[in-house]
Amino acid sequence: MLPDAKLSGALRYWAERWQGVLLSLVVVVATLWLALSGQLGLYIHPRYFVFTIVMAVIGLVLVGAGFARRRSFEVERTGRVATALTGVGVVLLVIMGVAMVVVPPTTLTSATATQREVNSGGLGTEDDADQAAALIGTGDFEQLSVREWVSLLAQSSDPGFYADKTAQVTGFVTPDTKDSENVFYVARFVVTCCAVDAQPIGVPVYLPGWQSEYEIDDWVQVTGRFDPSVSAAASDPLAITPVEILPVDQPKDPYVY
Amino acid sequence: MVLAVFVVRALSPAFVNDQLSDFQLPDRVQDTLTLAMSVIIESVPFVFLGILLSAVVQVWLPHGVLARHLPRNPILRRASISLLGMFFPVCECGNVPLARGFMVGGFTVSESITFLLAAPILNPITIITTHQAFGWDGHILVARLVGGFLIANVVGWLFSKHPDPQSLLTTRFAAACAVGSTSGHDHAHARESRFSQTTEIFIRETSVIMPALFIGSAVAALTQVFVPRSVLLALGSNPVWSVLAMMALAFIVAVCSNVDAFFVLSFGSTFLPGGIVAFLVFGALIDVKMLALMRTTFTSRTLVQITVVVGLMSAALGLLVNYVA
Numbered sequence: 001m002l003p004d005a006k007l008s009g010a011l012r013y014w015a016e017r018w019q020g021v022l023l024s025l026v027v028v029v030a031t032l033w034l035a036l037s038g039q040l041g042l043y044i045h046p047r048y049f050v051f052t053i054v055m056a057v058i059g060l061v062l063v064g065a066g067f068a069r070r071r072s073f074e075v076e077r078t079g080r081v082a083t084a085l086t087g088v089g090v091v092l093l094v095i096m097g098v099a100m101v102v103v104p105p106t107t108l109t110s111a112t113a114t115q116r117e118v119n120s121g122g123l124g125t126e127d128d129a130d131q132a133a134a135l136i137g138t139g140d141f142e143q144l145s146v147r148e149w150v151s152l153l154a155q156s157s158d159p160g161f162y163a164d165k166t167a168q169v170t171g172f173v174t175p176d177t178k179d180s181e182n183v184f185y186v187a188r189f190v191v192t193c194c195a196v197d198a199q200p201i202g203v204p205v206y207l208p209g210w211q212s213e214y215e216i217d218d219w220v221q222v223t224g225r226f227d228p229s230v231s232a233a234a235s236d237p238l239a240i241t242p243v244e245i246l247p248v249d250q251p252k253d254p255y256v257y
Numbered sequence: 258m259v260l261a262v263f264v265v266r267a268l269s270p271a272f273v274n275d276q277l278s279d280f281q282l283p284d285r286v287q288d289t290l291t292l293a294m295s296v297i298i299e300s301v302p303f304v305f306l307g308i309l310l311s312a313v314v315q316v317w318l319p320h321g322v323l324a325r326h327l328p329r330n331p332i333l334r335r336a337s338i339s340l341l342g343m344f345f346p347v348c349e350c351g352n353v354p355l356a357r358g359f360m361v362g363g364f365t366v367s368e369s370i371t372f373l374l375a376a377p378i379l380n381p382i383t384i385i386t387t388h389q390a391f392g393w394d395g396h397i398l399v400a401r402l403v404g405g406f407l408i409a410n411v412v413g414w415l416f417s418k419h420p421d422p423q424s425l426l427t428t429r430f431a432a433a434c435a436v437g438s439t440s441g442h443d444h445a446h447a448r449e450s451r452f453s454q455t456t457e458i459f460i461r462e463t464s465v466i467m468p469a470l471f472i473g474s475a476v477a478a479l480t481q482v483f484v485p486r487s488v489l490l491a492l493g494s495n496p497v498w499s500v501l502a503m504m505a506l507a508f509i510v511a512v513c514s515n516v517d518a519f520f521v522l523s524f525g526s527t528f529l530p531g532g533i534v535a536f537l538v539f540g541a542l543i544d545v546k547m548l549a550l551m552r553t554t555f556t557s558r559t560l561v562q563i564t565v566v567v568g569l570m571s572a573a574l575g576l577l578v579n580y581v582a
Contacts, residue, residue: 020463023471025262027301030294033266043295048302055302058309060259065456066463067258089468096471099290100297101262102269103282108291111284115485193390193519195295196481217284 008083015086019093021066024059026097031056039105041253044194107254108189110174110216113200118174118185118235119150142168146188147256150201153226157237162226167240169203170221170248173214179233182208186222186240191255198255206230206239214245221246285482292478297470300516303382304466307515312458316451324363335371335413338364339406342376352376353465353550360554366422371413373551374567377514377541378405387537390518391525396578400534404574408538412566425559427552465550473545476509499532500575504568507540514541531579539571 034040035053044052132148144152146169171186185202189195205222206229214220224242231239282290328334342352355376356369364372377383378401391397419425449457492502507517521536543564551560 015468016464017460018464020460020465020467023467024301024305024463025259027297027467029259029262029266031298031301033263034298040298043291043298048299052298052302055305059301059305062305062456062459064259065452066460069453069456069460089472092475093468093471096293096475100294101266103287103290104269105294106287106291108288109284112288112292112482115482192522194299196292196299196477197519197522 007087011083011086011090014090019090021063023093023097024066025063026100028056028059028063030100032060034105038252041255042105042107042195045191045257048193107250108195108198110172110187112198113172113174113185113187113189113202114177116198116200118176118187118200118202119154136165141165145169145256146171146186146201146203147190149203153203153236153238159226159228159238162238166223166225166243167203168221168223169240170219170251171202172250172254173210173216173218173220174200174202175211175216176204176235178235179231180211182206182210182231183229183234183239184210184214186220188256189254191257195255201256204229204234204236204239205242205245206234207242207245214247219248219250221248289475289478289482292481293471293474296474296477296516299519300470300474303386303515304463304470307382308459308462308466309455312455316454316458324359331417332410332414335368335410335417338368338372339375339409339413340379341372342378342380353547353554357554365417366425367413367417367419370416370563371409374412374542374563375405375409378402378538379409380515382515383518383541386515387518390522391533397530397533397537400530400574400578401537404534404538404571405541408542408567408570408574411570412563415566425555427554427556469549480506480509493528493532496529496531496576496579499529500535500572500579503528503532503536503575504539504571507536508544517541529579531575531577534578535571535575538574539568542567542571 031040031052034043035049035056040049040052132144132152135144135148136152144167149167149169169186171188174185174187176183176185183204183206185200185204187200187202189198189200191198203222205224206227222240222242223244224240226238227241229237229239327337352373356364356373359372360366360369384398384402387398387401393399416422416425492498503521517537517540521533525533548560548564551563555563
């Protein structure tokens, strides 16, 4: 047999016998481990937790049976191009499979927040607005999160409305792309289904030279009142003038659902 | 082996800020991985469910029973075949071996093409997930279901006019048929336990679907991270370009039809509803991965014809939604 044909045969055999079982194993292990360590929420919405975990356990049983099973099948011989493509595919899959099991899980970063444009969508307007209005009614403004302030700001930019209200919000730092010198957002990602649909939302904070004190992606708690933005270039008409900015740990649920 | 992978995961750094590791990938690489993983972790339970249901159906249903119980009139027959997906709720990748099995079991070529094009959309999982993602917003769900039904039946009707249907198939399909008919029906497997047959189906289906899912997720994540949203925004608000751009995206990302509604949700605020509908209809039927799978059964010429007709009809549907609805 020519070396080419041997390689082609080995690759085809690997692809048909082990590829599916091994990739399933990687996904099942990653899923169950994330669930056990309480980090599944970094990837999918909590409403899918039960379904995902149940299917992962069933998958584990089938993967086990798949390893144990003896199979006999014919391996098709393929041409040089097909062999090369299969080879590239196998290498790619191995890299992804290993990365899935080895790389520490984490949240999306500011790179994605900037790329997707903060506050360009992601809030179901009516429910959020009702919730925000109800919380405003209690008079305890520090209860309002980034999400509620963003939906209030979307409805009204009248400075009078915000004059007597002190906000206290927690999120990660991401620059306002239109005036990154003076304004940053205290931002969160809103997740509807899984991290793929994460939409960044954020409350603008006016603090010239903030980049010398805070790094992008740092988690902070900002306290202050909304004033008309001093920056003419900023994306939003209002911004928090911070009274206090505290560095905080990333919360256990970094996304907003 | 199973234990070994668990141990590797448990010993690897658990958190980014872990004392043990100053390990940090560049932001964009990290985000690409996070996005790809989230698509995979979200889709795999649905893929497993699809494989299980298809196994249940293949292991329990007597061979050829379906072909005998359908209406005789060709148009009614294809219309009922296009609703078969309601009982075979697998994603489009799982439908390919099923459609091959149908052909072995007495379906004509045009009938199995109808099934192949209708089942990814007209099935309960796709309907539920599309509804979860979009509700009744902008008639997206209705347009998807009606569009999918019409396209599948028109394409099926066109191919039923073909003078020599066998020439639509690859010459190797005779051999492939033999593979297709091992779906629990041949004699060697007949004596095996149901669990054993299910395992065989699981191995075979995952070896086709999982690689496609991994590559599809990686391409999807890369597009998300590296194609600036402003490019898409510029295209998204134009009635014609939004449709074409979303069809191109659907072709490249190759997300399974039972979860693609979630994928496209993040574009919901960027693109006009017609673009979303074109994505949900075209992408469910035709994409990089599907063409590769279908090439096992049909000639390239047939696939080009199917792609062109489905593409034109999806685009027309998208434009209709943008301009009329």
